[in-house]
Amino acid sequence: MIWKISMHLTSMVFLMFFSLISLYMSLFCLFDKTCYVIEWEILTINSSSIVATYIFDWMSLMFMSFVMFISAMVLYYSGGYMEGDTSFDRFMYLVLAFVLSMVFLIISPNLISILLGWDGLGLVSYALVIYYQNEKSANAGMLTVLSNRVGDVAILLSIALMFVEGSWNFIFYVFYLDDNLMLLMKILVVVAAMTKSAQIPFSAWLPAAMAAPTPVSALVHSSTLVTAGVYLLIRFSSALSETILPILLLFSSLTMFMSGLGANFEYDLKKIIALSTLSQLGVMLSILSLGFKDLAFFHLLTHALFKALLFMCAGAMIHNVKEYQDIRLMGGLVVFMPLTCMCMNLANLALCGTPFLAGFYSKDLILEVAFMSWINVVILFLYVFATMLTVCYTFRLIFYSMTGEFNLASFSNISDTSPIMTSPMLALSSGAILSGALLSWLIFPEAYVICLSPFMKSLVLVVSVVGGLMGYLLNIMNVNFKLNSLGFYPLVVFSGSMWFLPFLSTFNISSVSLSMGQVYFKMIDKGWSETSGGQGLFSTLMSVSKSHQQVSNSNFKSYMKVFLVLMLMLSFFNI
Incomplete structure (x- = not known):
């Protein structure tokens, strides 16, 4: 028990210090407008050198600070949540x-070193x-890892294509890769980001990953795994051409709408929050595809805090x-767990964009x-309805979990008694309260000038109020609502199942790919490749080497003696 407590405490202190x-x-680099690129030569053999390159600018350092702060809170929280676990x-x-x-x-400006973190x-x-x-x-783990392998392969292929530029340090080339130059590489990078950030059609793995312990979900869905794709595209945003961005905008907007629709039919608490994360990732990538990478990064940071909470x-x-x-x-949990419910309501209101909380500013x-940009009616519709x-x-979610009647029968021993779990919250x-205002002052010292009509200006507030009333009132009248929904059963199933993406992601695709992999392994890897590939070449060289070794042994002297005797005899008879 002492080892468990000391482990989560020391991890928290260590990460908080580095945060x-x-x-x-980060603040020093932001105010001084400096950026540090460190190259460390690990090994040099002949004329080839292995160099590790790291970039430290205000963006990477600030994101790293947020990741470490949230990780410190999650690790400390795990000391209470995972208490008693045999594999703590x-x-x-x-x-x-x-x-x-x-x-x-985060700190890699090089595609190969990014692959280490990406695959890790x-x-x-x-x-x-x-x-x-x-x-x-x-x-769930198999679906997660197979979906992410698509992005890993895309990164590997982009590494091969990036070699044309003479270096894998993409951070120095993104400004020159404009228009349609290296279009295939850019498409591969966008596909990799879409798989890691679970955009359509790779969305099925994100709710499935809720099989992990809840502290892991808090870390994955706030600042680590799913945000890796967004961060990669923020770094590559200067290189993305007008051919790719409209497609990315469409897919991210559809993801935002689809996940919001599916969350309204979901009853699993963790899956509702997972679909919420998917919706916010769609928001980040959609505004990034409109050309506002600073706004995407701003929402990435604010969202990380209230989603972890x-x-x-x-x-x-x-x-x-x-x-x-x-x-x-x-x-009715608000009666038994007032502190937890207060923090949860705070996070929920920040997610909804309630004025003066973190989510509002971003x-x-x-x-x-987005409303001020050149978007068509379809994207405008998706933005409004997703909000x-x-x-x-x-x-x-508030209605079902925190208000109403207590539905847990004899489960009355519920309270906020664990300070290890409530302190990080x-x-x-x-x-969740302060980060929006502080980050907006830091990242945007000069305010955006937004010119909108009164209708468009008030549209966000109006749809938010309407959505809140619908979410609460329709579920208060849940009996009539459920009876009426039976008449639209196919539509309800389609909307609540993420447009059948989990079914399509696992239907025959995995089995076909795995069976093809088995055939390839038996016929090529263990078949022709053995005899004609590396193994065949190795056995041929070994047999030649053995023959040469036999000739090079002492037998060679006797062969030479016989040869000389024969030559002398031939020369004698010729004379």
């Missing part, structure tokens, strides 16, 4: 490896998703109601800039 250092260095030390090491992989990805995230996320060793977790509160609720995740079995600005659906499922609550 503060990173924040200080393994869990802590996996989470630390996860954070280290994300840090590698994929590998450790698989280990964390299958942490609870059962069939559901194994299936939201998952921590959900984890505290699940932990107290003995691992139930169905929101219909909760209700999300409201993003929507107004309304976000508020709708948030108030639906309070720290992140302050971030």
